[in-house]
Amino acid sequence: MKRLIVILSGLFFLVACSDFKQKEQLKAVEQLKSEATTLSKDFQSSFPDTLSTMRQNMFQLQLFLQQHVVLDSVDRTYAKDMDTYKLARKKIGPINKQYVALKQALNTENTHLYQLHSDISNGFGKRDRYDAYIATEKKNLTLLESRLNELKKELNALMDTYRLLHPKLNSLAGKYK
Secondary structure (H helix, E strand, O other), X not given: OHHHHHHHHHHHHHHHHHHHHHHHHHHHHHHHHHHHHHHHHHHHHHOOOOXXXXXXXXXXXHHHHHHHOOOOOOOHHHHHXXXXXXXXXHHHHHHHHHXXXXXXXXXXXHHHHHHHHHHHHHOOOOHHHHHHHHHHHHHHHHHHHXXXXXXXXXXXXXXXXXXXXXXXXXXXXXXXX
């Protein structure tokens, strides 16, 4: 009889302690969810929706210049500008792929956080592993944030190149139209 009382007391204290930890874990997951939401909003606002139009404009201008501009001698600045412009246009495809992959990863992360929150609040799964799961999700969010920052750097470099060279080459094309 005493053993049963000791076992039941031990289980009661174990459950009671896990409830204290549960509140902390839920707060941690809610904070992660808000960070993920902020990251998603930043992601959506930083990616221009005119990227495919810009790619098409760059391709058409490059094609027009290749077909209509015939120089007697090679102008080094023109050749350098065309090479830079062509490389910038070719970077748009990989940037789009990174965008799609990052968007999918953010959606997956949000799903994982909602599932983790549900599991913790309902007590499903392995309770002793919740802290490890929270740490893993923190690492995932940090990784996603660094990938987003890299994508933004590449996008800014592309936009700077476009703003610098497109008007210059477009004015050159205007002379041949």
